[in-house]
Amino acid sequence: MVGQDLEKGEMLVSLMDWRKAARTPPSYRVGTSTMRLQTQFFTVVAVVGFLILLIFYRSSSNDDLQRVASYGVHDVDAHSSLHRVDPVHSLESISSSYNRNYPLSKPSYIHDKIHFKVGVISDMDQMSKSKLESNTWVSYYMLGDLVWDPQAQTVSVTWHKNSYKTLKTSYGYKGRGMELSELVTFDGRLLSFDDRSGIVYVIEEDQAHPWLILSDCDGTSPKGFKSEWATVKGEHLYVGGLGKEWTTPTGEFVNNCPMYVKKISPKGEVESLNWVDNYKALRSHLGIEFPGYMLHESAVWSDIHRRWFFFPRRMSHESYNEEKDEHQGTNVFISCDENFKNIKVVTVGEVLPTHGPSSFKFIPGTQDRVVVALRTTEVSGKTATYIMAFTIDGKILAGETKIGDLKYEGFEFV
Structure with a gap:
């Protein structure tokens, strides 16, 4: 003892x-x-x-x-996922519960080339209404393979056109629904946004599950928010609208509702931000004032650059006109600091009047310097979508290649 x-x-x-x-x-x-x-x-x-x-x-x-954070994904372990990392915050400040994995599928590495899984999602407007099922609206989600060669600085994409997924819902607003704009990864989930009903959907395989309903304007409107772009900043999701005044088909002012932005937490808490001055600052830098306009359908925040990036779909020094708007495509790629004071503009190729950007993302691992973008056409009811790649300095790495005749408004590394 x-x-x-x-x-x-x-x-x-x-x-x-x-x-x-x-x-x-x-x-x-x-x-x-x-x-x-x-x-x-x-x-x-x-x-x-x-x-x-x-x-x-x-x-x-x-x-x-x-x-x-290095330039070239080939420097990252082939068996690990990339992460969204905010370089100005310490590891201790990052929430342990927030899922920062991005992309959700691990890239593969073959002969110094990086293969990513990518996806696009359609907005067919009134054609979203199912012809086979009552009270049903559909959207098409198509996957593909994107190959990035860091040494040769080339980008190529092949699509699985015979295996696209049909997403269905019975939720609509005034006879329309499932008009999905943008595709984004947030907190480990793939999201898309119905620009008619304001519903935020979680995309899982061939299923679309409602998560939130975003209300228009300051959040008190009975109408759904017309979501057009979405991006992740820190641990919040930012969802934006057209970024211009809502007008009549002939350009008369109605309200500023499309100039609000929704800030969403991982728990689904929504804050409505008034971005009127921010949007006006962007277009003023290019000499555009109301009744002229700049229409946005794509925007991305970069933690690396600490800047917002915008690829406006259309812009004009003249008053909005529904028919003329189909020929107001842009080739300007805009970035600005968090305060929308330091604004820079680069041109990407030539202006194609009927082609306007609808979505873009940075290729993971390129220090947010290489962009893959969708550009769509919508003239007299006929649509088409093209994909291209370029650097943030405006150097084109891959010219426009047609994806198909559907209008795809969301692109993401999935």
């Missing part, structure tokens, strides 16, 4: 005594002295081992963040 009590007492040696224990000459006597030596020795080994593991873990975590 005495030997057992002594052993238990020695097991409580404090961390401050380990150095003294290490300097104690070894004893070769048997009995309780040998037990004392073994207990002290294992305590020293345990403490030193823990310190080494802690240093190694912190070093490894920092290395991973640096590799994710």
